């Protein structure tokens with residue numbers, strides 16, 4: 001039977017998503033220097049709730065303040081005090097005002113933490129990000145105790161998220177961040193129980209899933225965002241993705257979202273990036289061009305029963321319908337939501353047959369200064385600038401302004417980076433004075449009915 005985009009989907013835990021078009025995670029950069037949600041973040045989510053996404057997955061919510069993905073991330077690295085809890089609850093209320101699902105994407109940036117935040121981030125092995133430009137420091141290989149601590153951090157953040165009203169969590173195991181780097185043989189060269197065989201490389205993710213399920217209970221959706229592949233020689237490959245998906249199915253995960261790539265090779269946004277690439281994403285035939293990971297999702301569909309969300313490049317009704325026809329359960333959308341959320345509402349009610357593809361206007365395919373430049377530094381800057389263009393649009397939506405579609409990516413990048421530097425400077429100052437702790441009282445902890453982490 002052909003499933004239509006408008007049809008609901010029921011997840012294994014019993015949660016129902018009202019239709020098939022979900023907002024995928026988009027790092028917002030709108031938290032305050034403490035990592036607490038702000039009115040700007042509420043405004044952004046209130047707007048997205050208005051246009052009718054049945055499921056919104058937040059951008060990276062960071063479980064360890066030393067490993068933020070960028071300044072302005074929401075951070076949940078402790079049991080929140082009253083004021084922080086209220087800020088989280090207000091954010092959730094804005095996103096859920098029409099009853100949609102709002103899931104927090106839990107994340108640890110690992111070796112992809114910028115040097116300006118942490119010069120020696122934690123990583124499975126001491127292998128740095130292979131990009132020019134000196135944006136990332138030399139990582140430290142994690143000790144057993146640090147790994148155990150990370151498991152506890154994810155568990156605690158999931159517990160907090162449930163208690164403030166999120167209706168699900170997504171564990172971010174894609175795009176080269178910590179959990180994804182544990183899965184990748186390129187970044188994980190450990191020879192203990194956390195490295196080597198696929199079972200070992202997947203152990204951290206599986207332990208986090210187990211612990212999360214234990215604290216959130218059987219009826220709370222747990223999703224995992226997983227790379228179909230790293231798209232790099234010697235990296236995580238599709239066959240391994242299928243095996244991890246089977247492990248996740250056995251562990252009672254409700255949904256896997258399929259994506260791919262890392263900062264070195266940003267296949268998730270259809271870019272080649274500045275890293276060494278064995279297999280740059282193909283931009284040839286129409287459907288392959290539109291849905292970056294359809295072939296991978298198709299292969300997974302044959303192997304696993306759990307629901308699959310496919311994200312990356314999907315813009316036309318025909319392309320989305322084809323994915324559903326092939327057994328994909330949900331379509332994830334990111335960039336269209338950053339610019340003109342109303343275009344999504346129009347699409348939803350059938351007034352248009354496709355969503356705008358802003359990235360096609362931004363990229364240059366040929367030339368020395370293009371996204372395909374022979375110079376790795378140029379490709380790195382071009383792909384980051386393309387992302388920062390969207391970051392700046394999110395700032396504007398958070399301010400209640402319209403997007404500026406005439407902005408130049410490079411200038412957007414410089415402006416957003418300047419804003420990020422300010423946030424990070426304030427954050428450092430606050431951390432020195434201990435002002436980010438929220439000064440917990442025993443009453444706060446009891447009220448939250450949360451267990452403190454003992455490990």
Ligand SMILES: Cc1cc2nc3c(=O)[nH]c(=O)nc-3n(C[C@H](O)[C@H](O)[C@H](O)COP(=O)(O)O)c2cc1C
Nearest residue numbers: 024025026027059060268311312313333334335390
């Ligand atoms: C501005 C921007 C921010 C993003 N932030 C996140 C994020 O926080 N977490 C994540 O898993 N993916 C993130 N992504 C990747 C998207 O979720 C998605 O996988 C990718 O953009 C492809 O979908 P699209 O073609 O619909 O944009 C981001 C992408 C963009 C462009």
